[in-house]
Amino acid sequence: MICDNISVNSKGHLTFAGFDTVELAEKYGTPLYLMDENKIREHVRTYKNAMAEYLPEGSIPEFASKAFSCKQIYRIMAEEGIDIDTVSCGEIFTAVQADFPMEGCFFHGNNKTDADIRFAMENKVGFFVADNGEELLAINKIAGELGIKQNVLLRVTPGIDPHTHKKISTGSVESKFGVAIETGQAKELTEKLLRLENINLKGFHCHIGSQIFESEPFITASKIMLEFIADIKASFGFVSEILNLGGGFGVRYTEADPVINYAEKIREVADALNKLCGELNLTCPKIHMEPGRSLVADAGMTLYTVGSVKEIKGYKNYVSIDGGMADNPRYTLYESPYTVITASKADQKADFVATVAGRCCESGDLIQEDVALAKPDRGDILAVLTTGAYNYSMASNYNRIARPPVVMLKDGADYIAVKRETLADVCGLDI
Numbered sequence: 369m370i371c372d373n374i375s376v377n378s379k380g381h382l383t384f385a386g387f388d389t390v391e392l393a394e395k396y397g398t399p400l401y402l403m404d405e406n407k408i409r410e411h412v413r414t415y416k417n418a419m420a421e422y423l424p425e426g427s428i429p430e431f432a433s434k435a436f437s438c439k440q441i442y443r444i445m446a447e448e449g450i451d452i453d454t455v456s457c458g459e460i461f462t463a464v465q466a467d468f469p470m471e472g473c474f475f476h477g478n479n480k481t482d483a484d485i486r487f488a489m490e491n492k493v494g495f496f497v498a499d500n501g502e503e504l505l506a507i508n509k510i511a512g513e514l515g516i517k518q519n520v521l522l523r524v525t526p527g528i529d530p531h532t533h534k535k536i537s538t539g540s541v542e543s544k545f546g547v548a549i550e551t552g553q554a555k556e557l558t559e560k561l562l563r564l565e566n567i568n569l570k571g572f573h574c575h576i577g578s579q580i581f582e583s584e585p586f587i588t589a590s591k592i593m594l595e596f597i598a599d600i601k602a603s604f605g606f607v608s609e610i611l612n613l614g615g616g617f618g619v620r621y622t623e624a625d626p627v628i629n630y631a632e633k634i635r636e637v638a639d640a641l642n643k644l645c646g647e648l649n650l651t652c653p654k655i656h657m658e659p660g661r662s663l664v665a666d667a668g669m670t671l672y673t674v675g676s677v678k679e680i681k682g683y684k685n686y687v688s689i690d691g692g693m694a695d696n697p698r699y700t701l702y703e704s705p706y707t708v709i710t711a712s713k714a715d716q717k718a719d720f721v722a723t724v725a726g727r728c729c730e731s732g733d734l735i736q737e738d739v740a741l742a743k744p745d746r747g748d749i750l751a752v753l754t755t756g757a758y759n760y761s762m763a764s765n766y767n768r769i770a771r772p773p774v775v776m777l778k779d780g781a782d783y784i785a786v787k788r789e790t791l792a793d794v795c796g797l798d799i
């Protein structure tokens with residue numbers, strides 16, 4: 369199977385984290401998000417331990433919580449002792465509600481409003497990852513009003529396209545995020561920001577992309593960032609305490625994706641960083657990384673019940689399920705690949721090629737096109753694998769569909785982390 373937490377039991381049912389998925393579907397209803405808590409913790413520890421072992425003291429992963437945000441995930445991250453990224457007042461509020469130690473919270477975003485900035489400061493967010501000049505002025509002003517000095521990282525774009533290895537493209541210079549090194553604007557802004565009295569610059573941040581399976585793009589980014597840091601030191605005497613290399617290590621959505629050993633990749637990046645720092649005569653800053661999907665994606669699975677199997681002779685087959693783009697918009701958004709299995713017939717041959725269609729009134733509401741499945745009947749359970757990232761967090765109430773619950777599985781026990789929305793919840797804000 370694509371991940372070691374998935375198997376098939378003697379009843380021919382798909383199992384996840386040791387649980388019979390058909391039994392879970394009966395117990396909680398469908399659609400249903402499942403999360404394997406042990407798998408999440410395993411990934412967190414892999415990152416945390418590798419970063420502690422290979423990188424300077426104080427190097428730490430931050431969970432990019434846009435991938436999966438709810439109170440329980442912040443409690444898990446707090447217990448594991450890693451930091452978090454947030455991008456909105458909603459995520460910050462959720463973390464506060466979960467008693468997350470907010471000094472370990474980083475606040476991202478390319479357009480933080482004055483109200484966002486104030487809210488984050490009032491909630492003692494440890495670090496802002498500042499995106500632009502206007503934001504820095506606003507942070508400085510509001511920090512002054514609140515009588516604090518705000519820790520800040522400046523987000524810069526190193527100008528790398530992570531999918532064209534070696535080649536440094538100018539593509540990312542055009543990104544809506546951050547300020548570009550290449551154009552000189554990052555340096556200019558750093559000079560201005562060092563004069564802002566209510567801001568405590570701690571270092572620099574970059575994020576080069578997602579679904580990256582090699583260490584090489586991170587090494588290229590490290591080189592550009594360290595050269596920038598050396599230039600800033602030489603020009604302004606500023607010593608960068610932190611270098612944040614962003615998120616983006618890949619996950620296996622299908623068998624076509626490679627298996628990735630995160631500890632090994634982190635070691636490769638660390639070796640390169642140490643060598644580069646030597647060459648540049650720099651003390652290596654503390655390294656931060658921001659894994660999102662690689663901490664939670666394969667810890668997730670979504671279960672659906674099949675409604676109809678439509679065979680359009682000579683054209684196409686459809687398997688319709690009781691969920692779709694409202695709980696997983698990623699195929700509709702960017703044709704993301706997923707592995708789909710008929711969970712109630714997991715021991716049968718996957719020889720029925722069909723498009724898995726959601727229930728929304730959109731012909732684009734598909735989960736996957738032309739996948740091979742054990743042919744299901746109405747009532748069979750369908751599993752979509754590797755849905756722990758950007759599924760629950762991207763879910764909507766389109767068509768006034770209530771969002772599914774999140775059930776966590778841990779050491780043979782199952783518990784509800786997020787309740788199923790009710791129809792009353794769906795119209796709860798209406799007058």
Ligand SMILES: *Cc1c(COP(=O)(O)O)cnc(C)c1O
Nearest residue numbers: 432575578615616658659660661
């Ligand atoms: C989305 C994002 C991440 C996480 O990306 P993954 O591919 O989920 O690891 C990390 N940092 C920033 C700034 C992001 O925008």
